[in-house]
Amino acid sequence: MILPKEDRELRALTRARKGYVDFRSKLKARTIQELEACTIKLASELSDVFGKSGRHVLQGLVDGRSADVIVESIPSKKVKKNKEKIKQAIIAGLSPISIFLIKSHIQMIDEVDKKLVQLDAQISRLLKARKRDVEIAMSIPGIGFVSAAAILSEIGDYRNFASGKKLAAFSGLDPSVYESAGKRYNGKITKMGSKYLRRMIIECAHALSRTKAKTQLKRFFLRIMARRGKNIATVALARKMLVVLHHLLINQEMYKDDGLAKPKNVKVSFSEESNYPSLDEMIEVLVGAGYFVKKDSQGG
Template identity: 45%
Template sequence: MGKRRNRVCGADVHKDLIVATIQSADGTEFQEKFGTTYSELERFRDWLLTNNCEQVAFEATGVYWFPVYDALSPSIDTIVANPWMIKGIPGNKSDASDSRWIAENCLDGKIKRSRIFSKEDRNLRTMTRARSGYTKTRTQLRNRIHKYLALCGIKLSSCISDIFGKSGRHILDGLVEVKEIDEILDSIPSGKVKKKRDLIKAALGNSLDDVSRMLVKDTLELLDHLEKKMEKTSLEILSRLQKRAKDLAIVMSVPGIGFTSGSIILAEIGDYRDFHTPEQLAKWCGLAPGLNESAGKKKPCGITKQGSKSLRTVLVEIAQVVAKMGNNKFSRFFHRLRTRKNYNVAITASARKLITIIYHLLINQELYQENNCNTATSKPVKKDLLYLSKEERLKDGVAAIVDAFYHLKNRYSEGVDRIAPPSH
């Protein structure tokens, strides 16, 4: 919340329209409409400056507020509000009344600022979400191929764990190219899969019909193209995380977190120094318990589910993986809680514990270390690393990430001199 202003503006932002209302402490009010093109946003900014507007506020409406914020924030104090926190009074609703309501709340200093990422952090977050979208699309395409095979009575997935692995893909390509079954089986690259020859031959009893063959071939080509895009996107994400290599090494030191999940966590959190306590970060992730109290009675309710859905999802997925691992801090916490709570509650609590530990590690710039475990940790540490100091271990993790970046980059340097990794 802020102090009361003398003259402010409330804007109702839409895809193609902005309705703005300027209100003054003396009761003066006037309204104007603008488009959302770049020239219209410049006109909106000039209109605010000409009328000596001290502050402008608008709701975070989808992705439409981003260009408005970028156009106004360098010149005027700009507030982006959470729509859930400034709901208007029920009744007749219009664009004009909405902008007037926002202006009234802004004039009285009743609007809480939303946390706005920098342009660089927003781009990183967009990249990680795009990669997550590619992953979902890849799953959909793979499920299509499973369906096409099932339609033809081919039970390949019953005898091979991953039909999109090296051997599975070899068999699929052979079916698409209408090769003889014996010819396909003789050239399988994996000796382990070759031992299942009779089982695979029985599963491939039927051949693909013309329609299924065409669809499987097209879907495999789409998968190949998508895999290249995913690898290219991962390279771009890793490139953008070079400045935060220490943070990435710290997050990846936690059990169950790899590059993909670690980059999502950093991208969705942004600058972790914005949070003063781990509880604030957990609440921002939507993992804090809600509050429902009336007449002195508290009713049970789940987590708030506010904040980043992408971050909350990946934290829950990591918690599910870590809970199945061996003896570590998170699995012990989960199983201890599981004795008196249901599975979903225990996993959600583990996800909250995970983000609080990540916060402490990032703030203190320390790698995760497992303590008081009787068995090996889920991420065994090299013996020579046990004798290194905290700074040396962190430096070693950063060096590994930098090496990975140059390794991936060289894969795309066709026709260009290969880039040598820097000396550490």
């Protein structure tokens, strides 16, 4: 099946984005490993080493500032309450080689973040024509803008799939079937299909399984988990989400569930003056990348 040009471009962009995100994750892991090689256990004291406070501590370490100076100038009051523990975690300091490596990793992470902002702008440009489809996908708990873009890019024209089950089969989430003693059994998933779609929808299923709302999808997950375990339940949930998504897209309906206290806010707006996302959307992307963004009173 040959996709139209815009669909091919969107798919290329979302796959490139996934590659950049994976690369950034590896850089972050290497940074933490380098810290631990210097007996600095920062990850045990901060929930996000690369968040606002974490970056402040990292910058202080590579700049050669003392532990006292670093912890006293932490911007977050909440994190600062644990300043003694953080101080003990970083008091060993860094060797010159570790400073060089960590500084290099941080610089590359920042470059990747910039590329991701650019990619998100291009992805948003191509998604303007599918605004309604994006909102429908995002109405399902566990699916955000980035994952909706990736899922829709992999699916292409959802009307090419006769049913949600066909779409699930395309993602490789259908169970394999085998016979034994004249009986038919379901085995592991086939994994014959789009690995990108399969990985993304499974990530969304993980996100949905961690939500507190007792939606129909969450109850489905809990039932399967009680009988078959968490891993199988997550895969089953991912398949269910694809089937539900196909139904919603075909009927152009938003996801509704009595288990949701209030409908999920899924209004996606694009700037009318350009092909780029609106200011609020760009800020959301930057915050997701770990930056601290503050708008002034004039909205700049």
